[in-house]
Amino acid sequence: MKPFKLKIPSITDNLRIVESFIDQARDELSFNDDIYGNIMIAVTESVNNAIIHGNQNNKEKNVHISLSIDDHNIAFVIEDEGSGFDFSDLPDPTAPENIDKPGGRGIFLIRNLADEVHFHEGGNKVEIVFYING
Numbered sequence: 001m002k003p004f005k006l007k008i009p010s011i012t013d014n015l016r017i018v019e020s021f022i023d024q025a026r027d028e029l030s031f032n033d034d035i036y037g038n039i040m041i042a043v044t045e046s047v048n049n050a051i052i053h054g055n056q057n058n059k060e061k062n063v064h065i066s067l068s069i070d071d072h073n074i075a076f077v078i079e080d081e082g083s084g085f086d087f088s089d090l091p092d093p094t095a096p097e098n099i100d101k102p103g104g105r106g107i108f109l110i111r112n113l114a115d116e117v118h119f120h121e122g123g124n125k126v127e128i129v130f131y132i133n134g
Helices: 012-027 033-054 107-113
Strands: 004-009 064-071 073-079 116-118 126-129
Touching: 004 012, 012 033, 012 064, 033 064, 033 073, 033 107, 033 126, 107 116
Parallel strands: none
Antiparallel strands: 004 064, 064 073, 073 126, 116 126
16 A cells, blocks of 8 residues: 655645545545544644644645554544644633633544544644544
8 A cells, every 4th residue: 555645834725635635545545434524524623733733824834644544443643843732731622611712622623533532742743543444
């Protein structure tokens, strides 16, 4: 299997390229349509976070996306060139005191759509895993 890797400048319009990347991977790897929507939302949300929060919309910085697949999992790794963040202390956007706050929903959404989410490298690298075949 050829590696699925993508590098994009930090411009939010490039999310269309990420969507095409996911579509191409689905076509070539034939992963289950049941998780396709979850993958599309979780990965594009993660890339959007990398562009806006990680790389501060600096188009000189890139977001790196890779995909790996085995018999049990599809894993996406999204890495930005920013300084990271403290992923261990994220507020719950569903808590009453946070309901009206505009931020904080992206990672909550990613965690609820994916089977596993792992942050690395001080928060500027995230691995999003989806289980396949059961």
